[in-house]
Amino acid sequence: MKVKGNFWIEIDSKSFLGKGRIELLKKIDKYGSISKAAKDMKMSYKAAWDLVDIINKLAKENVVEKISGGKGGGGSVVTEYGKKLIAFFDEAEERYKQSLKDIEEFLNKEI
Amino acid sequence: MKVKGNFWIEIDSKSFLGKGRIELLKKIDKYGSISKAAKDMKMSYKAAWDLVDIINKLAKENVVEKISGGKGGGGSVVTEYGKKLIAFFDEAEERYKQSLKDIEEFLNKEI
Numbered sequence: 714m715k716v717k718g719n720f721w722i723e724i725d726s727k728s729f730l731g732k733g734r735i736e737l738l739k740k741i742d743k744y745g746s747i748s749k750a751a752k753d754m755k756m757s758y759k760a761a762w763d764l765v766d767i768i769n770k771l772a773k774e775n776v777v778e779k780i781s782g783g784k785g786g787g788g789s790v791v792t793e794y795g796k797k798l799i800a801f802f803d804e805a806e807e808r809y810k811q812s813l814k815d816i817e818e819f820l821n822k823e824i
Numbered sequence: 825m826k827v828k829g830n831f832w833i834e835i836d837s838k839s840f841l842g843k844g845r846i847e848l849l850k851k852i853d854k855y856g857s858i859s860k861a862a863k864d865m866k867m868s869y870k871a872a873w874d875l876v877d878i879i880n881k882l883a884k885e886n887v888v889e890k891i892s893g894g895k896g897g898g899g900s901v902v903t904e905y906g907k908k909l910i911a912f913f914d915e916a917e918e919r920y921k922q923s924l925k926d927i928e929e930f931l932n933k934e935i
Contacts, residue, residue, distance in 0.1 A: 714840065716916070718831030720924065722931065729825065801934050805827070805927050812923035813831065816916050820833065823912050 714824070716817040720809050722802070724771040734764055735802050741765070741777055742791040742799070765789075772798070825935065827928040831920050833913070835882040845875055846913050852876070852888055853902040853910070876900075883909070 721731035740750035751761035765777045776795035781787040791799070832842035844865075851861035862872035876888045887906035892898040902910070 715834045715837075716831055717834055718829055718920070720827055720829030720927070723826045723828055726826075798935060801931055805931055808927050808930065809829070809923070812920070812926075815923075816831070816919050819919065820912055820916055824909060 714817065714820050716813045716820065718809075718813055720805075722805075727767075727771060729768065729771045730798065730802055732806070734768060735799060737761060737764060738768075738776065738791055738795060738799055741789055742796065745788040745790060747777070747789045825928065825931050827924045827931065829920075829924055831916075833916075838878075838882060840879065840882045841909065841913055843917075845879060846910055848872060848875060849879075849887065849902055849906060849910055852900055853907070856891075856899040856901060858888070858900045 719732065722729045737750055737754055737756075740753050741747055744750050744753070747761050747765060748758045751758045754761065768776050772794070774794040775792050776798060777789050778792055779787065779789055830843065833840045848861055848865055848867075851864050852858055855861050855864070858872050858876060859869045862869045865872065879887050883905070885905040886903050887909060888900050889903055890898065890900055
C-alpha cells in the first residue's frame with residue numbers, strides 16, 4: 714500500500730498556494746518574466762497573470778512585482794516575501810511527504 | 825493561513841481507498857446492502873458496485889461479500905478484513921489531519 718496525497722494553503726477560505734502556483738512563482742523568479750514562466754508552464758499569459766493577481770491580492774505583501782524600464786524593457790520579479798513563501802512552502806512539502814510516509818508505514822505494519 | 829489536503833491509498837499504483845470509498849463501505853456495513861448504500865450516497869447502484877469490485881480486486885482479502893437467502897433475500901456485508909481497513913483508514917485520517925495542523929502551525933509561525 715502506498716499513501717498519496719496533496720495539500721495546499723488557503724487564506725480567507727480561498728486557495729492561495731499549491732504545488733502548481735509555487736512552480737509558477739519559481740519560474741517567474743528564474744526568468745524574471747511572467748510570459749516566459751507561463752510559456753514554460755504551457756499556460757497562457759492571461760492564466761499565469763490571473764494566478765499572480767490572486768496570489769498578490771491574498772498575500773499580506775506583494776509576492777510578484779512588475780519592474781519597468783532597463784535593457785529588457787521591464788519584467789517581473791518575485792519579492793523577498795515571495796521568496797520566503799517559496800522556501801517555507803518547500804519546507805512544508807518536505808514535512809508533508811514525511812507525514813505521508815509515516816502514515817504509509819503505520820498502515821503497512823497494521824494491515 | 826489554513827493548510828488543506830486530501831490523501832488516499834493506492835495498491836499497484838491504482839486508487840484503492842479514499843474518503844469517499846470508505847464512506848461507501850461504512851454505509852454498506854450500516855445497511856447490509858449495496859443498493860441502499862448507493863442510494864444514501866446519491867450514486868447509481870452500478871457506480872457503487874463497480875467501486876466495490878475495484879476494492880475487492882485490489883485488496884488481499886474480500887472487503888465486501890454478497891450473502892444470499894434469509895428473510896430479506898440476501899444482501900452484502902463488510903467482512904472482518906473490511907472493518908479492519910475502515911478502522912485503520914479512520915486512524916490514518918486522524919494522523920493525517922494532525923500532520924496538516926502541525927504544518928499549518930509551522931507556516932503561521934514562520935510567515
